[in-house]
Amino acid sequence: MSSATKDPYALKRSAKTPWGHPIVYVLSFILVLICVVPVLYIILGGFRTNSQITQDPAGLPNPWNVGNYLTVIASGTFWTELVNSLIVSVGTMVGVVILALMVSFVIARYRMRFGKVLYTLFSAGIMFPITVAITPLYLLLRNLHLINSQLGIILPQIAFGLPQAIIIMVPFLQSIPMELEEAAELDGCSRLGFFVRMVLPLSGPGVATIAILSFVASWNAYMLPLFLLNDSTKYTLPLGVQMFSSQHSVDTAQVLAFTSLSMIPALICFTIFQKKIVGGLAGAVKG
Amino acid sequence: MSEATTSNARPRSDRARRRFEVGVLSVPALVMFIGFVILPVFMAAYYGFYKWKGFGKPNVNGTFVGLDNYRVILTDPSFQQALGHTLFIAVMSLVIQGPLAILFALLLNQKFKGRGLIRTLIFVPYVVSEVIVGTGWSLMLQPTGAVNAVLAKFGLHGVDWIANPKIAIWTLMFIISWKYIGFAVILMIAGMQAIPEELYEAARVDGAGFWRQQWSITLPLLGPTIRMWAFMSIIGSLQLFDLVYIIWGQYVASTAGTSTMATYMVREGRLANNYGYGSAVAVVIFVISLVIALSYQKFVLNRDLDGAVEGNRGGSGSKPRRKARIRGAAVERTAAAVEAADTMERTAVETIRKGARAAAAPLMAKELEA
Numbered sequence: 003m004s005s006a007t008k009d010p011y012a013l014k015r016s017a018k019t020p021w022g023h024p025i026v027y028v029l030s031f032i033l034v035l036i037c038v039v040p041v042l043y044i045i046l047g048g049f050r051t052n053s054q055i056t057q058d059p060a061g062l063p064n065p066w067n068v069g070n071y072l073t074v075i076a077s078g079t080f081w082t083e084l085v086n087s088l089i090v091s092v093g094t095m096v097g098v099v100i101l102a103l104m105v106s107f108v109i110a111r112y113r114m115r116f117g118k119v120l121y122t123l124f125s126a127g128i129m130f131p132i133t134v135a136i137t138p139l140y141l142l143l144r145n146l147h148l149i150n151s152q153l154g155i156i157l158p159q160i161a162f163g164l165p166q167a168i169i170i171m172v173p174f175l176q177s178i179p180m181e182l183e184e185a186a187e188l189d190g191c192s193r194l195g196f197f198v199r200m201v202l203p204l205s206g207p208g209v210a211t212i213a214i215l216s217f218v219a220s221w222n223a224y225m226l227p228l229f230l231l232n233d234s235t236k237y238t239l240p241l242g243v244q245m246f247s248s249q250h251s252v253d254t255a256q257v258l259a260f261t262s263l264s265m266i267p268a269l270i271c272f273t274i275f276q277k278k279i280v281g282g283l284a285g286a287v288k289g
Numbered sequence: 290m291s292e293a294t295t296s297n298a299r300p301r302s303d304r305a306r307r308r309f310e311v312g313v314l315s316v317p318a319l320v321m322f323i324g325f326v327i328l329p330v331f332m333a334a335y336y337g338f339y340k341w342k343g344f345g346k347p348n349v350n351g352t353f354v355g356l357d358n359y360r361v362i363l364t365d366p367s368f369q370q371a372l373g374h375t376l377f378i379a380v381m382s383l384v385i386q387g388p389l390a391i392l393f394a395l396l397l398n399q400k401f402k403g404r405g406l407i408r409t410l411i412f413v414p415y416v417v418s419e420v421i422v423g424t425g426w427s428l429m430l431q432p433t434g435a436v437n438a439v440l441a442k443f444g445l446h447g448v449d450w451i452a453n454p455k456i457a458i459w460t461l462m463f464i465i466s467w468k469y470i471g472f473a474v475i476l477m478i479a480g481m482q483a484i485p486e487e488l489y490e491a492a493r494v495d496g497a498g499f500w501r502q503q504w505s506i507t508l509p510l511l512g513p514t515i516r517m518w519a520f521m522s523i524i525g526s527l528q529l530f531d532l533v534y535i536i537w538g539q540y541v542a543s544t545a546g547t548s549t550m551a552t553y554m555v556r557e558g559r560l561a562n563n564y565g566y567g568s569a570v571a572v573v574i575f576v577i578s579l580v581i582a583l584s585y586q587k588f589v590l591n592r593d594l595d596g597a598v599e600g601n602r603g604g605s606g607s608k609p610r611r612k613a614r615i616r617g618a619a620v621e622r623t624a625a626a627v628e629a630a631d632t633m634e635r636t637a638v639e640t641i642r643k644g645a646r647a648a649a650a651p652l653m654a655k656e657l658e659a
Contacts, residue, residue, distance in 0.1 A: 020400055
């Protein structure tokens with residue numbers, strides 16, 4: 003629409019990003035400080051000793067002390083919980099991606115009324131957050147003997163992750179040109195063959211988005227593991243952080259170290275996440 | 290097109306084949322979704338009629354009490370308090386985060402060096418998990434914690450941010466705003482970038498200043514984004530559990546005045562071993578959320594969203610593809626990113642629309658047929 007008229011103009015402007023007004027920098031700096039300082043406090047606090055923290059709760063590490071981090075890294079608990087979290091998050095991610103792709107393919111490429119029914123049904127899932135379902139879900143999983151098992155967390159998380167993933171995937175698959183499918187058909191490719199050979203490779207960005215979203219959601223999930231896991235050897239990191247902080251409530255520095263380490267995977271994922279979504283959503287529109 | 294011709298050529302086998310494919314592709318997800326999402330909600334409605342400890346079957350090991358659980362819930366002062374807190378949180382989240390998010394988005398929508406980095410950094414609190422946010426803030430907000438230490442350096446007297454019932458709910462509001470505002474800002478920025486630059490130029494020619502432009506152009510055109518964000522925020526607030534439960538625990542929350550419907554449900558249901566009662570609370574939460582969501586949809590979203598979505602869909606769908614064609618293969622990857630961004634944006638709108646409407650699925654089915 004307006005892109006044709008806007009384009010040359012936009013090129014001229016974005017050729018050199020100007021330095022902003024000083025006030026813009028001051029305000030942005032304050033904003034960033036507010037957002038980041040609490041997180042930095044957790045990370046830096048892990049480098050302090052308890053006596054440093056007691057003496058001046060808001061100070062910087064002096065001297066720096068890596069002991070807390072080393073203790074946490076040397077403890078088996080952290081690694082067990084890390085592995086548990088990885089199993090659950092990767093399991094959820096794979097499940098969401100595969101099932102969402104399959105259903106979205108039906109919704110997007112088979113012109114049937116059933117597809118619309120499916121879409122309506124799954125998008126209704128946004129209205130069924132896990133909070134409402136948690137009590138009966140717990141009973142259901144107990145009847146299925148899935149308490150204290152990773153599978154017991156993965157399966158419901160996949161189910162609750164599907165609506166969002168499908169809503170994101172469907173437009174991606176719809177944007178694959180129909181001509182491509184016709185060409186594939188002429189070449190003797192079946193519909194399922196088209197799905198495997200053309201759709202999967204082409205839907206890369208969409209897959210990446212739903213994979214990251216479901217991974218991070220599962221990595222941070224608290225309520226479902228809280229209900230399902232009583233056995234502390236099965237704990238995921240969020241539960242682990244909570245247990246650690248109540249067990250070591252006098253050892254603040256250690257708690258902070260444990261907490262910071264448990265952030266790392268989500269933050270790594272986030273660097274990918276921000277390129278795909280923050281950068282994409284907010285920045286890439288004007289190229 | 291081709292489907293019509295092929296199905297004419299070999300109607301029976303093709304139709305059967307299609308059915309088979311659709312079945313293979315959609316049944317696994319359907320089973321999961323119905324089994325773990327839809328079924329539990331109906332189970333809750335059923336269990337809610339019983340006084341039941343959660344062992345065996347409610348109709349064997351429990352007692353049928355009819356609507357008694359609901360009577361108790363609605364007359365329980367601590368539920369009423371929890372409901373009050375939840376509604377307070379829902380309203381205050383809008384009041385606090387909305388204007389701030391728009392101002393921050395205006396700030397970060399200016400062109401200046403380093404803007405990308407800043408946009409990334411303000412998203413950090415949103416990505417860090419609730420448990421970490423809760424643990425970190427509850428340590429910092431202790432009476433002898435970092436926040437009070439900083440205040441003391443400025444000669445101010447700190448307070449007990451967490452346990453003082455007059456302050457606790459505001460502490461919670463602060464933490465919620467801190468955690469979720471990044472998401473609101475990103476949404477607002479995306480909304481602002483959809484506003485055509487020409488409008489501002491015209492306004493400048495007419496002599497409108499910066500704030501006048503924002504007031505007369507940005508704010509009205511940001512309407513759909515704001516309403517959409519507000520919907521997500523409300524739904525989130527009504528389900529609030531993690532942060533409260535982590536910072537205040539199940540018992541302190543009610544004395545500190547921060548209990549929510551969800552923490553009430555967990556305390557009275559799961560922890561008290563009253564699964565019938567807990568299920569009834571879940572049903573109450575669900576109904577309250579549904580009523581609020583549907584009325585929001587009817588009175589706020591419906592008025593303008595339909596048109597906006599259609600316009601957005603048509604405009605943004607064609608733009609990236611045209612661009613790609615013009616600039617050729619070298620930019621294809623960029624175009625894909627643009628497409629992704631566009632899809633995300635469209636998706637967000639659609640999510641809200643569909644989500645809100647889907648609750649009225651039967652109605653919608655009729656609409657589709659018409």
